[in-house]
Amino acid sequence: MILLVSTIIILIPNKNNNVLAVDEVKLKNKVSKDNVFAMFLEQKQEDGTSTYVANESNNWPEEGYIFNKDKSGCMDSDGNKIEEEILTYDEVNHTATIKTGITAYCYLYFDLKPLLGGDYIIEKQPKGLQETPAVEGDMRRFQGLDVNNYICLKDGSTCDKSSDNMYRIIGITDHGKMKVIKEKSIGNRVWDNDIESDVTWNNSDLYKYLNNEWYPTLNQNIKNMIESTNWKYYTGSSANMSAKLMYETENAESVPTVLSNVGLMQLSDYYLSQNDDVNCYSTACTDTWMYRSGGVGESQWTMMYYGYYSGGHYYAWEVNWVGHAGQNGLNVMYIVRPVFYLKSDITIEGGDGSSTSPFTAKL
Numbered sequence: 001m002i003l004l005v006s007t008i009i010i011l012i013p014n015k016n017n018n019v020l021a022v023d024e025v026k027l028k029n030k031v032s033k034d035n036v037f038a039m040f041l042e043q044k045q046e047d048g049t050s051t052y053v054a055n056e057s058n059n060w061p062e063e064g065y066i067f068n069k070d071k072s073g074c075m076d077s078d079g080n081k082i083e084e085e086i087l088t089y090d091e092v093n094h095t096a097t098i099k100t101g102i103t104a105y106c107y108l109y110f111d112l113k114p115l116l117g118g119d120y121i122i123e124k125q126p127k128g129l130q131e132t133p134a135v136e137g138d139m140r141r142f143q144g145l146d147v148n149n150y151i152c153l154k155d156g157s158t159c160d161k162s163s164d165n166m167y168r169i170i171g172i173t174d175h176g177k178m179k180v181i182k183e184k185s186i187g188n189r190v191w192d193n194d195i196e197s198d199v200t201w202n203n204s205d206l207y208k209y210l211n212n213e214w215y216p217t218l219n220q221n222i223k224n225m226i227e228s229t230n231w232k233y234y235t236g237s238s239a240n241m242s243a244k245l246m247y248e249t250e251n252a253e254s255v256p257t258v259l260s261n262v263g264l265m266q267l268s269d270y271y272l273s274q275n276d277d278v279n280c281y282s283t284a285c286t287d288t289w290m291y292r293s294g295g296v297g298e299s300q301w302t303m304m305y306y307g308y309y310s311g312g313h314y315y316a317w318e319v320n321w322v323g324h325a326g327q328n329g330l331n332v333m334y335i336v337r338p339v340f341y342l343k344s345d346i347t348i349e350g351g352d353g354s355s356t357s358p359f360t361a362k363l
Contacts, residue, residue, distance in 0.1 A: 037096070037106045041065060044112065052109060060094040061110050067091060071109035076102055117344040118172035126353040128289070129172070134276035135247045139171035139179065141272050147289050148353030151180060153342075154362040155219035165222065166358065168289065170269050176344035177227060181265055181290070185335035186214060191301055191316040192330040198314055199330065201233035201303045202258040210262040210338055223261075224363050227343045230257040234266070235305040239317060239325040240281040243271035250304065263339050264303040265290070270319050284323040291323050292335070299326075301334045 039055040042065075055061065067089040074082045086100045089108060098104055115123055122129070122140065128147025130140045142149040149169040152159030159165070167180040192204045201207050215223070234250040241249065247268035271280045274288040285291065292298040298321040306315035306327040315327040318334050328334075342361060349360040 037108065040107065040109045042068075042109075042111045050112075055110075060096070062094055064113055065110040066113050068109040068111045072107060074098065074100070074104045074106040076104065114347075117176040117342065117346050117348070118178045119176040119344070120348040121169070121178070121353070121359060122172060124352070134272065135244050137251070138247055138272075139173040141171035142169055142289065143273060143275055145287050145289055149289065150183070150351075150353055150355050150358035151178070152351075152358045152360045153222045153225060154349070154360055155221045159358060159360050165219070169353075169359075170265070170273070170339070173344075178342040179269075179339065180342060181269075181339045182337045185300075185337050187336060188297065188333040189301075189336050190331045190333055192314075195313045195329045195331040197330075198308065200235055200256075200305050201231075201263075202256075202260075204305075204316075204330070206264075206301065206336065207258075207260070207303075210264075210336075211260050214338065215261050221363065225342050225346050225361060226261050227341045228259060228261050229263075229341045230259050231263045231303070232257050232266075233303055233305065235307055237306055238281075239267055239304075240279065242277050242279055243268060243274070244276055246271050261340060264301055265319075265337070265339050267302050267304050267317055267319070267325055269339075270302070270325070280319070280323065281325045285319075286323040288323075290319075293321065296321050297335070299328075299334045301336055 039057075039060070040052040041055045041061055042050050043053050044050055069089070072087060072089070074087050076082055082100075082102075082104060086098055086104065087106050087108070088097045089095075090097070096106070096108060098106060114120075126142075126148035128142045128144050128149060130143060133140055151167050151169055152163060153165045153167060155165050164184065166183040168183055170179040170181055172178050189206055189209065191206050192199045218226075232251050232255045234252075234255050236249065239246065247266075250266050250268050267280075270285065270288070270290050271278055273290040274280070274285045278285055286293070292300060300319045302317045302319065304317040306317055309315040309327070309329070313329050316330055317325060317327050320326045346361045346363055349362060351357045351359040353359050
């Protein structure tokens with residue numbers, strides 16, 4: 001297809017189109033009049049560098065590629081680069097359009113789409129991240145004591161371990177969303193002020209505080225990264241079970257949900273942060289990055305409700321300072337570490353997930 005008139009032409013590859021090997025540096029080399037366009041696809045090399053390879057497919061690349069406008073362009077019949085922008089590419093319909101009044105030969109470059117969110121981190125294979133979920137339907141989780149799951153949510157301030165915007169990645173869903181927990185506690189608070197009221201998570205004072213008072217104080221950049229989620233809030237008087245069964249129990253289809261921005265860790269989040277089979281009710285789970293030592297003041301609330309205990313009192317579940325799952329009255333003061341989900345389309349700016357070089361997230 002040689003363009004000789006002033007018009008708009010849609011280029012659609014077919015079996016008769018041969019890919020032209022265009023030297024991007026020596027654009028003045030004369031090209032064959034048998035070829036009108038060439039496509040080049042970015043490919044990653046084993047050493048991490050990239051190169052472009054001629055695409056001999058009959059179709060425009062769709063999944064996994066984006067059009068590189070800066071590298072693409074056209075030449076005239078003498079092999080001279082046409083400076084005027086006569087080439088456009090429709091990313092939605094996957095068609096190229098050339099508007100010209102002269103003979104033109106065009107070359108189109110396509111870059112690999114950058115991995116975003118959790119997909120980027122999965123590719124980096126940071127220390128402690130599971131290769132596959134332990135439980136069907138669950139996410140990949142960070143397990144053990146020594147894990148590289150630090151992530152800083154960029155809001156204009158510094159990103160180091162002492163930053164207030166430092167979080168830890170609990171896990172990554174198969175859609176690239178990340179479930180994160182705040183590295184530092186936001187203080188000690190009660191689960192609910194009334195120990196004599198039957199209050200599930202969605203009506204508790206702590207739920208209301210996190211979503212109606214704490215969340216609005218976040219930097220707008222961070223709020224824009226958070227994805228509102230249907231949180232399952234389980235009520236149960238037993239946690240004496242394996243990590244896998246704890247997950248299945250807390251996330252059963254019959255468990256109610258509440259749509260909100262912020263929650264707390266589930267008990268299964270804590271169990272599975274050590275390993276797949278541990279029972280943190282019967283065993284002190286301290287071989288996990290989620291464990292907090294330092295005395296009674298380091299016990300952590302979860303969003304799992306216990307219900308009626310005795311003496312007219314109602315309890316909720318916590319992870320105590322020795323690493324056991326336990327229960328206590330709703331009006332007890334324990335540390336609070338907010339949890340939320342990050343959108344799958346956030347950008348990760350380098351880092352290896354260590355405390356000294358955290359992953360850095362931004363929109």
